[in-house]
Amino acid sequence: MAELSSTERKALWASLMSELSNSRAVLAGLNKNDLRAAVDALDDGLDSVVTTVNSLIPEPAKSGLTARQKLRLFLTILSARLEVS
Amino acid sequence: MSSNDMMFALTPNAVTGPKTSYATLDVLDGGSSPVELWTVLDFDAASIEYADFKIALPSNYGGGGLTLTLVYTMSSANSGNVVWESAIRRCNDGSEEIDPDSSHSYDYNSATDAVEATVGRVGYATITFTDGADMDSLAAGEMAMLRIRRKADDGSDTASGDAELQMIICKEAA
Numbered sequence: 001m002a003e004l005s006s007t008e009r010k011a012l013w014a015s016l017m018s019e020l021s022n023s024r025a026v027l028a029g030l031n032k033n034d035l036r037a038a039v040d041a042l043d044d045g046l047d048s049v050v051t052t053v054n055s056l057i058p059e060p061a062k063s064g065l066t067a068r069q070k071l072r073l074f075l076t077i078l079s080a081r082l083e084v085s
Numbered sequence: 086m087s088s089n090d091m092m093f094a095l096t097p098n099a100v101t102g103p104k105t106s107y108a109t110l111d112v113l114d115g116g117s118s119p120v121e122l123w124t125v126l127d128f129d130a131a132s133i134e135y136a137d138f139k140i141a142l143p144s145n146y147g148g149g150g151l152t153l154t155l156v157y158t159m160s161s162a163n164s165g166n167v168v169w170e171s172a173i174r175r176c177n178d179g180s181e182e183i184d185p186d187s188s189h190s191y192d193y194n195s196a197t198d199a200v201e202a203t204v205g206r207v208g209y210a211t212i213t214f215t216d217g218a219d220m221d222s223l224a225a226g227e228m229a230m231l232r233i234r235r236k237a238d239d240g241s242d243t244a245s246g247d248a249e250l251q252m253i254i255c256k257e258a259a
Contacts, residue, residue, distance in 0.1 A: 014131030021127070021160035021247040026204050031165035032130050032245040 001050065001067070004043050013039045088147050089259040095138050095231075096252055097124045102137040108235070109134075113158065113205075113249060125249035127160070128167075128235035130242075135234045136250065140173075146225040150258040151214040155233070156251040158207055159200045165244030168236040170195040171212045175221040176228040183230075191232050194219065200244045207251065213258060 004012065013036050020027060027035065053074045054062065065073065097110055108126040115121030128134045155169050172191035176183060198210035214220040223229045235248055 010131065014129070017130050017161075017246050020245070021130075024204065025161055026163060027161050027245050029164050030245060031162070031243040033243055035245050 001047075001071070003046070009036075009039055009043060088145070088149055088257045090145055090147075090257045092142055092146060092151065092255040092257055093140060094252060094254045095140070097126045097136075097250060099138050100126060100136045101139055103135050103232075106132070106134055108136045108233075108250065111249070113160075123158075123251060125158070125251055127247040127249055128237075130162075130235075130237055130244065130246055130248070133234055133237050135232060138231045138233070138253070140229050140231045140255075141227060142223060142225045142229075144225050146257055148216045150216045151220060152256050152258050153212045153214070154254040154256075155196075155198075155210045155212065156207060156254065157210065158205055158249045158251060159244060159246060160249055161204060161246035162200050162244040163202050163204050164200065166197050166199050166241050167210070167244050167248045168195060168197050168239040168242040169210045169212060169248075170234050170236050171214075172232050173214065173220045173223055174230040174232070175223045176230065177224075178227070192219075192221070193232075193234070193236075195236065197239075197241045200248075215258075 016039070017032065017035065050067075050071065054067075054070060057065070057070060057073075062070075100108075100110065108128045111125050111127045113123040113125050115123055126136050128136075153171055155171075157167070159167075170193040172193045174189045174191060175181065181187075194212050194214055196210045196212045198208060201208045221229070231253075233250065233253070236242055
C-alpha cells in the first residue's frame with residue numbers, strides 16, 4: 001500500500017479543514033501548516049502501523065486474511081471505538 | 086481631499102461571481118433568541134477563492150483614496166493570519182469592454198490580519214487604495230468590479246479553516 005502523493009495529501013488536508021469548518025470544530029492554537037504536518041507525518045509513519053497491526057492478528061487469521069482485509073478489520077474496530085468514545 | 090466619508094457597504098448577498106473559484110455563500114447561526122442568521126462568504130484555507138461585487142463611488146467622493154474594511158469571522162481557527170487581497174476594475178463610459186473578448190489583469194492590494202483568539206469573534210482587516218492607478222482610476226459615478234480574494238497560498242496565510250466574510254465597508258481615506 002503506497003504512501004499518498006503530495007497532491008493526494010493536499011486534497012485530504014483541504015477536505016479535513018473543510019470538514020472542521022463545517023462543524024465549527026475549534027483547532028485551538030493550530031494553524032494550517034501544523035495540520036498539514038500532522039497529515040504528512042501520519043502518512044509517513046503508517047507503514048510501521050500496518051506492520052504492527054499485522055503482528056497483532058493471531059493465526060489462522062493472520063495468514064488467511066489478505067493485507068487489505070486485515071486493514072479493513074483494523075479500520076472497523078477503530079471506527080467502532082470512535083463511535084463509542 | 087480626504088474625508089473619511091462612507092462610500093458604500095456590501096453584504097455577502099451582493100456577490101456576483103466569479104464563475105469559478107468562488108467563495109461559498111453560507112449562513113452562520115447566531116446565539117440570540119430568535120437565532121440571528123449571519124450570511125457569510127466562506128473563503129477556503131487550502132485554495133485561493135474570490136468574490137466579486139459591482140460597485141460605484143458616490144458623488145461625494147473627493148479623490149482621497151479608499152479604505153476598505155473587511156469584516157470577518159473564522160469558522161475554526163483561533164490563531165494564525167489571513168491574507169486578504171482586493172482589486173478594482175474600472176468600467177468607464179465608452180472605454181471598458183467587459184465581455185469574454187476582454188480580460189483584465191487585477192492589481193491587488195493586500196492586508197495580513199491576525200485572526201481573533203476566539204472562534205466566531207468579529208475581526209476587521211483594512212486594505213487601502215490611493216487615488217488614481219492604484220484603484221484603476223475609478224471616479225465617482227462609474228461602475229466598477231470590486232474583487233476580493235483570500236490568498237490561501239501565501240506563506241503568511243496560516244490560519245486553518247474557512248475565513249467567513251461578513252461585510253465590506255468602504256470609506257474615503259481619512
